Amino acid sequence: MTNKKFAAFIVTYNRPDILMDTIEKCLNQTMPPEKLLIVDNNDNEDTKNKLAQLYPNAAHIMVGHNSGFAGGGKIGLETLAKEGYEWILWADDNDPPYTEDTFEKLLKMAESYGATCGQVGVVGHKLNRRTGLLIRTANEELQNCEYLEVDTIGGGMIKIIRGASVLKGIVPEPKLFFGFEDLDFDLSQKRAGYKIVVHSGLFLDLRKKWNRMSVKHTRIRKKDESVLWRDYYSIRNSLFVMAKNRYYTAFFSILFVSIGKSLLNYKHGFRYGSLVTRNTCRAIRDYGLSRWYVRYLPGKPTPKTKKK
The missing domain is CATH 1.10.225 (NK-Lysin)
Known part of the structure; x- marks a missing residue:
């Protein structure tokens, strides 16, 4: 392992209490990040003050405006990639890891793929290029392999990204602000020849936890x-x-x-x-x-x- 193996950044916007819980769960991992960066989209200093009180060692960037998950993602990835970190977690403030060894399992999986692996995560799917819809990964696919290559890992599904791909200019598109910025980023990685991989065991465990083993497509429903x-x-x-x-x-x-x-x-x-x-x-x-x-x-x- 290099001296700068794994760092994490969390994009946050006016949710300091939720952020503190996510930070705690990230730092309590069996393989915690060597550096934690908070990309602060807030319009006040509540988060900055709370960090100073509870996690003074966390690095902090005050963006100055709400740049969204896309803009904050670009800032965090570029900052940590330039500092030389090999792997970088891109997270939202309400995206804690699901188990205590999530990071450890994902990083070991990433290493097993070598330089062709651009990203690892827990939940991912392939894209139907004719409809633009994601194809739900079948339980059987996950049960028959340890790791599974996909087209995209959604935001909130523990996206850990190879820093070298960021240095090649593969970054989130800030103007998207919110929504499908992760798909845009992932397809850019795929075009550059990188593989995107999910951990089948973690994926299946999460489906069982959420009682989604037998979920099927549903009719259009009324949203709040x-x-x-x-x-x-x-x-x-x-x-x-x-x-x-x-x-x-x-x-x-x-x-x-x-x-x-x-x-x-x-x-x-x-x-x-x-x-x-x-x-x-x-x-x-x-x-x-x-x-x-x-x-x-x-x-x-x-x-x-x-x-x-």
Whole structure:
């Protein structure tokens, strides 16, 4: 092992108590990170002050604005890769490891793959390049192998990334802000020839823990209105990712399916259907006009449209 083997950074935004719990679980791992960096998107100093009190050895970067998981990811990866760390955990403030030996198992798996491995994690899937949808990894696939190669590891699924790939310019796209920035990053790694691998045992254990061993695709369901803002980013950013990778069939599939879902949601009432349709139309419009500076956030129904 080198002197700079493994570091971690956590992107946070106005959740200091949740962050402290995640930090504790990261540091209590059987193989904890040699350096912990907090990328602070907060609009106040609550997190900075709490870190100084509880974890004074944690490095801290105050971004100065909410850069999202994408912008914070770019800052954290570039900072630690330039410092020479071979492996880097990219985490959100509510993404603690699932077991005490999660990091140890993933890093051992990464080493077994050698220089071709660009990323390891717990949960991952392959991408259907015709529809733009993820193909759910079958239980049988996980049961028949120790490690499984996938196309993407979602945010929150313990993404540990090879620092050398970051030094080659493979970084998150900051303008995506939130949603599918992980898929965009992972497809960039794949294009560069890196393998993305998940640990089958950890994956299966997590499915059992969440009682998801027999989950099947479900019908369109009504979401709570407080989370509808996420759909804006999902639609806008997925269109960007499909076009960037020249998955044009998937691009139009996502476009038409999003419009169709908007219409179907009127079955939950005119007001609800209108909210979903407005989000969809805004997402398509802002993608087409490259309005990446627009922000739709919970509790803030009026978008921020001022360019930075």
